[in-house]
Amino acid sequence: MRYLPLSEADRVSMLDKIGVGSIDDLFVDVPQAARRSGPVDLPMYAGELEVEAQLQAFAAKSVSPSKVPFFVGAGAYRHHIPATVDHIIQRSEFLTSYTPYQPEIAQGTLQVLFEFQTQVARLTGMPVANASLYDGSTAAAEGVLMATRATKRNKAVLSGGLHPHYRETVETLAHAVGIETEACDLAIDDEAEVLNHIDADTACVVVQTPNVFGTATDLTQIAAAAQAAGALLIVVVTEVMSLGLLKSPGEMGADVVAVEGQSIGVPLSFGGPYVGLFAAKEKYLRQMPGRLCGETVDADGERGFVLTLSTREQHIRRDKATSNICTNSGLCALAFSIHMSLLGQEGLKRLAKINYAKAHSLRDRLAAVPGVEVVTPRFFNEFTVKLPKAAAPVVEALAAQGVLGGVPVSRLVADPAFGNHLIVAATETVSDTDMDAFVQALKAVL
């Protein structure tokens, strides 16, 4: 067995050193009822060649976005990832190391996290950021929890533009800990509606820009109004690349920012693992969830980095911890940081403009298709169209024609008013030919 280095002779001599006769003697504490005579009912050992064939068979039964005109977004986006990113994250020292609890032999990971935190802070326009959370949706949920801790209030208002999966994730976690939530009706362009639901017990309002329909919103007024009512503004961003072009949440006055970082450096991978970016105003530093990396010095006075403020965390505080989180999305944070370092501000701005241009070009083409109405007023690389019939069967029909044409709103949430709505994304990976194919196929199926 290729992963098990002990030989039979090793096993015999080691049992001898231990002073027992057989391996079964090491399992004597297992109750009789649970002892088994043989292996469980599953296939037996297989060589690399056979296993690879089995996985290839799974892969062959899915349609790769690289093979077709592809316009699917709604919270996860297809972007080009430079070859360098995947090469570096597979270096043994990054891939196979543990959480950097022993800082003397983990300065590589720790410096990366410090750089990552700085990148996230600057990108979101916020003073502090953590070392990442599981994904954007759990980051949003943690933001709500943090807001209730910080304000001692117990209600969260969720905008009608918040991604329905994010809303559900926030509701699940909030209700689990006894926080009340109030969700506004699904709305294409009405993030400000949250203000009508603020009361004396409202800890925060959660808004999204660009929202699930693609609508970008200037939140400056909403921030001021929410804060005047004593509530924090939590800004959710599911397309991090938009921050290369659009006003940052910090510039608009956000208190907390929860971002899905997948678009920079992380492959689609059917929904995970992704990387949640979490940033906040400095005064909430000690209320933040998740790991934080901080600068310090070593015994020689040299600059170094450590995980810090761990008195917030479960392994120290146990049932008094601010959160039960015990991991970050380390390797995805590394991928994000490498890609961000390659882009720099120049690359990111250029890429953001290309995304904007592609999506607006697609908007113009789709708007010319009879019966198709573009309903998103201002957007980055994603917008929503209203079709003359139910969107879900249209998407299936497009798929049958070899075009992956977006996400029907009905896939995310059942709301009869949005049955004909289709969310469409176009990134730098989309060509003019792809767009023409989409238009042709759409005309054919409508």
Added chain:
Amino acid sequence: MGDMKMNTVGRPSAPDFDVEATSFRTLLGGRGLLQSEKLIFEWDDYHRTGVDFADIAIDTSDLDGLVRGDDLNLPGLTEPECVRHYVRLSQKNHAIDLALYPLGSCTMKHNPRLNEKMARLSGLGDIHPLQPVSTVQGALALMDSLAHWLKTLTGMPAVALSPKAGAHGELCGLLTIKAAHEAKGQGHRRTVLVPTSAHGTNPATAAFVGYTVKEVAQTADGRVDVADLTSKLGPDVAAIMVTNPNTCGLFERDIVEIARVTHEAGAYFYCDGANFNAIVGRVRPGDLGVDAMHINLHKTFSTPHGGGGPGAGPVVLSEALAAYAPRPWVVSAGQGFDLAEHGEGENAANFGRQKPFGRMCAFHGQMGMYIRALTYMLSHGADGLKKVAEDAVLNANYIKASLSDLMSVPFPEGPCMHEALFDDRWLEGTGVTTLDFAKAMIDEGFHPMTMYFPLVVHGAMLIEPTETESRAEIDRFVAVLRALAGAALDGEVARFKGAPYLAPAKRLDETRAARQPRLTFS
């Protein structure tokens, strides 16, 4: 250091330890080929980039003043600079690929490279979570297959795949239990019992969801005190959370009895599956009476730890809890598969009699980890996985047997499971602490073991070798620990107090980091 005591325990002879010799400085402060590396923010020119995209002109009048005005202030590196930056940083890290990584409770086993290759296959690693389900049948089949393996290995009828880490799995498990109690009109049960030796995440998760945490005592032989547990079980108890094998590295001999009294009291049995590697393929938690257990795919099933994540924490569930698992999940549909997502409209039929408590995350969970874990399972098979548990337990007992004449063992009776636990009684009077001892291991080429955990043992040192270590590597590790133990017992305090001397950094000032937090570059 000329008056050093004689070596009394047969450790390899080494030159006299001379602290002064370690104070050698290079002219510019570097450490040989280990390069000091500035932060990317310390580069002078922020206007370069390592990607080639044209700077196109766009009309942003649509955006109505939403265009970013502030400077992003983010440096860019060309590819050669970028590669060198990260490779230099990588060399300051220790890794499993360099040596046995004895972190107890963390299962730092070899990460097969085939897993990585498979996770990058086109059609698996590059597909979108919201593509039409007709175009992701292979991915859904893979998730179904993973679920089958997990259910069969644990002897449990259901599994919730979506939790993104062990602690996220614990949360999922407790929310499932909460939903089940509420459905039965038992929502008043607000207490969770947790043994004193539990991982910190157990009480943190229970408290997080509003439960009162009560601790259960431990017996002198390192197991749950069943009498104490029974006395604390009552109509207010929602669940117990027990790790098995426990954090002392011992199998809970009375686990069937623990499950019985728990169920009799109307509570559910949550098992922390962090230590599943000790029993995988040999013992099924379902046969022990467990109702819910998370499985850390990054431990038992070898997905890489990646410097702290991402992990994955699917939760297997008993018949009593299965109906409350969170959405989404994969369902068989005719010749293929579908996803049960929001349960309304055309999707309602997929829900059947399920009553999901909610949703753990935006999409379907950690697919990248599912692919790696399934690849690992298919490689080992039922027979190989059984061998995994056996070799892991064998290696741990071998280490225990090889060190117990020098280092004190808190629970010496009987075998341990996959990890060997030592305490610090043997260091008494030496002036060397568990922390010092562990830091000195770094100078000898090994990552420290888990220290000061479990909390029930003074100065705990928890060593988990895993099954992927060769006899030669284990013997090398044992030789290092014996030599260090000898040095400690011989009074070579300086070797330990200043350790590590040869790491990329000396001991870091953690107090300063916490008192004056600097979390970003400025």
